[in-house]
Amino acid sequence: xxxxxxxxxxxxxxxxxxxxxxxxxxxxxxxxxxxxxxxxxxxxxxxxxxxxxxxxxxxxxxxxxxxxxxxxxxxxxxxxxxxxxxxxxxxxxxxxxxxxxxxxxxxxxxxxxxxxxxxxxxxxxxxxxxxxxxxxxxxxxxxxxxxxxxxxxxxxxxxxxxxxxxxxxxxxxxxxxxxxxxxxxxxxxxxxxxxxxxxxxxxxxxxxxxxxxxxxxxxxxxxxxxxxxxxxxxxxxxxxxxxxxxxxxxxxxxxxxxxxxxxxxxxxxxxxxxxxxxxxxxxxxx
Numbered sequence: 001x002x003x004x005x006x007x008x009x010x011x012x013x014x015x016x017x018x019x020x021x022x023x024x025x026x027x028x029x030x031x032x033x034x035x036x037x038x039x040x041x042x043x044x045x046x047x048x049x050x051x052x053x054x055x056x057x058x059x060x061x062x063x064x065x066x067x068x069x070x071x072x073x074x075x076x077x078x079x080x081x082x083x084x085x086x087x088x089x090x091x092x093x094x095x096x097x098x099x100x101x102x103x104x105x106x107x108x109x110x111x112x113x114x115x116x117x118x119x120x121x122x123x124x125x126x127x128x129x130x131x132x133x134x135x136x137x138x139x140x141x142x143x144x145x146x147x148x149x150x151x152x153x154x155x156x157x158x159x160x161x162x163x164x165x166x167x168x169x170x171x172x173x174x175x176x177x178x179x180x181x182x183x184x185x186x187x188x189x190x191x192x193x194x195x196x197x198x199x200x201x202x203x204x205x206x207x208x209x210x211x212x213x214x215x216x217x218x219x220x221x222x223x224x225x226x227x228x229x230x231x232x233x234x235x236x237x238x239x240x241x242x243x244x245x246x247x248x249x250x251x252x253x254x255x256x257x258x259x260x261x262x263x264x265x266x267x268x269x270x271x272x273x274x275x276x277x278x279x280x281x282x283x284x285x286x
Contacts, residue, residue: 001185001209001226001250005123008184008226009076012250015267017207021224023073028045030033034254035089037263038111047077048096049118050159051133055098056090065089067126069117069133074184077113099163103170111257120159122152135159144187159261164234178282179234180253180271186227199227203247204275225249237283238279244280251275256282 001008006027007017014033040041051070053062058078062070072078075093083089092109094102097212102108119138120124130136141149154207160181167173189198202225231248255269256278268275 002172002224003186003195003200003204003226004073004188006073006079007207008074008250009074010079011268012254013076013133014080015251015254015265015269019207021207021209021213025072027079028081029079032266033076033080033083034111034257034263034266035077035083037258037266039089041261041263043111043261044107044109045092045113046102046114047075047093047115048099049068049093049115050076050096050120051118051130051156052093055094057093058084058086058090064131066143067128067130067136069119069126069130069136071118074115074118074121074161092100100166100170103167103172105171108170108172112172114163118155119152120155122156133263142270143161155284168234173236175237175283177236178238179232181230181232182250183229184226184250184251185230186229195224196264197227199225201227202224202249204249204251205271206249233278233281235282238281242281246276246280248278252278258286 001011002017002021004023006023007120010020010029011017014029014031016023016184018029018031020027034044035104049070060072062166077083077093096114099114104129113217117133124140126136126137126138128137135155138152138155139148141152143149164179167179174220189195191198194200197249200223204222206223206225208222251268252275255265255275258265258269259277
């Protein structure tokens with residue numbers, strides 16, 4: 001979608017990045033979002049955040065800004081002002097450790113969002129061991145496939161495997177379920193011509209930034225996408241071993257969810273000319 005992390009999470013849950021091109025943990029967004037849509041439609045939801053210390057936690061980091069295993073830039077729900085103001089909604093933002101039991105309950109949420117912590121999402125930047133989190137420490141890598149990078153990729157693979165297994169072995173997993181596994185953006189490599197990011201490739205209404213944008217580069221007057229990132233869809237009733245070269249981004253994912261449940265199309269998800277759905281991966285096809 002774009003760079004850096006935070007605007008991708010906001011775009012995926014509200015249909016726009018609202019001109020935010022930074023990871024400022026103090027940002028809040030007063031815009032209609034997927035929580036509003038789900039609540040209006042009577043669809044239950046929950047977000048499970050790896051390393052979140054308690055349900056409804058609104059701190060910017062945990063355990064600290066120096067060791068940000070949890071960071072709110074990867075938790076879009078606590079960045080919306082209406083969610084922050086409502087304890088009942090905050091209670092739906094839970095530690096990842098609650099996931100298995102919740103999915104096996106008779107009140108499993110219909111919409112589930114999961115975010116790995118920064119040692120399990122290939123981000124890194126945690127230099128100390130955190131009690132109860134064997135994935136720590138996880139320092140930043142310097143180059144592709146150096147020891148730190150290999151460890152981050154190993155952590156991410158293990159987290160995804162565990163999470164998918166947990167979901168697919170739960171009572172909540174039915175022929176009408178689907179799992180979307182996506183990354184927020186591509187790598188940061190220090191490329192000064194693109195604000196430090198490896199690639200600004202984008203599609204589907206990725207933002208266009210003018211020259212002189214302070215968050216990016218003084219010479220960047222064009223589309224500022226998030227680069228090519230993987231997306232994997234698991235649908236027990238959908239096509240198997242299917243690949244598609246159609247350009248998609250986080251707006252496409254949000255539009256797919258909205259259209260499947262008959263929800264209003266927020267922001268750029270209503271631009272059908274530029275933002276395709278991902279229905280070809282699902283049981284209902286295109």
